Each structure stands twice: as structure tokens, then as C-alpha cells.
């Protein structure tokens with residue numbers, strides 16, 4: 438009796454308590470996957486890579502978010518104290534908290550993640566320091582350059598586990614405009630194979 442009453446009370450207070458999510462499974466249950474690029478560009482190459490990657494996923498529910506439609510004010514402690522959290526940051530945090538797994542591809546600006554994405558991560562971490570707890574992540578990056586955004590990729594790979602993420606597989610696509618075509622996907626055979634392996638590894642974990 439005590440336990441049931443207490444449970445309802447906890448649920449009422451914390452409707453997003455992670456233990457009560459339709460839970461993560463590595464054994465065939467349908468997972469909820471959220472996919473987005475760390476870029477606010479309408480022509481984002483990372484979004485194209487994410488979109489292509491989601492087309493390879495079946496048997497799970499996938500939500501693809503286009504961040505070009507999402508404006509987030511620049512984080513400042515003053516803004517947080519005086520105006521609170523932007524509604525779209527709260528909504529995105531709720532979405533991530535309810536998600537089993539994430540497919541993310543990050544862009545690179547001046548050898549690091551774009552200010553846009555870093556700013557978003559700063560906002561999210563202020564709402565909840567563990568908002569990605571137990572969330573499995575396929576982390577990718579791409580850029581027109583030969584390194585494929587690997588500096589930004591490394592930064593994010595080190596940063597997301599601090600908010601609880603489990604990076605289960607990774608992929609970087611160099612020279613996007615040489616190696617990718619919108620209607621064909623990754624056209625270089627070796628890179629296409631590594632990308633497929635990364636996706637398979639991710640799917641095997643969720």
C-alpha cells in the first residue's frame with residue numbers, strides 16, 4: 438500500500454522519471470530514436486548525413502528534427518536568472534529525456550563544435566545535468582574538408598558522456614561534397630561500409 442501510494446506521488450511530481458519510460462531494449466523491442474544535426478543551417482551537410490542515416494533504420498520509431506527551424510538565445514547566467522529557460526530548450530530536453538537513442542551529426546567551426554550547438558548543449562545542461570542518462574548515441578560528423586569535422590566530433594564525444602550519454606558508435610565523413618550524393622548517399626565504397634558498420638553497431642545496442 439505504502440509503495441503504490443508513494444509511487445503515484447513520485448510519478449505525479451516527476452512525470453518524466455526515466456525508469457518509467459517504455460524501456461530501452463537490446464533485444465528486439467521497438468526503440469524511440471531522435472535524430473538531428475548540430476547545425477542551424479538550412480543547407481546543413483550534417484543534416485543530410487543524419488537524414489540518410491535514418492533512412493537505414495527500420496523496426497524503430499524515428500523522429501528527425503531539423504534544427505534550422507530552431508532559434509535558441511545565447512546562453513548567459515543573467516538570461517537564465519532574469520528570463521528563465523526558453524520554451525524550445527525545455528521541449529527539446531523533454532524529448533531527449535523520453536528518447537531511447539540519438540543519432541547526431543555535428544558540424545565544425547574553427548576546429549570545434551559550432552557556437553550554435555555548444556550554446557544548445559549549455560542550455561540543456563543547465564536544465565538537467567544528466568538529461569542523457571542511459572541514452573545510446575550514434576555520433577557522426579561531416580564537413581567539406583578532409584578531416585570531416587573530427588575536432589568537433591572529438592569535443593562532443595568527450596562532452597556528451599558528462600550528461601549521461603553512452604556513445605555506442607561513431608562515424609566521420611570527410612570531404613562531404615566528394616563522398617556524398619543526396620539521392621545515393623555515401624558513394625565511396627570504403628566509407629559507405631564503415632558508415633554501415635557504425636549504424637549496425639548502434640542498432641545492435643538499442
Ligand SMILES: Cc1cc2nc3c(=O)[nH]c(=O)nc-3n(C[C@H](O)[C@H](O)[C@H](O)COP(=O)(O)O)c2cc1C
Pocket residue numbers: 474476477478480481482483484543544545546547548549579580581582583584585586
Ligand atoms: C565560421 C566557420 C568556420 C568553419 N571552420 C571549419 C573548420 O574548422 N573545419 C571544417 O572542417 N570546416 C569548417 N567550416 C566549414 C563547415 O564545415 C561547413 O560550412 C559545413 O557545411 C558546416 O556543416 P553544416 O552544413 O552541417 O552546418 C567552417 C565554416 C564556418 C562558417
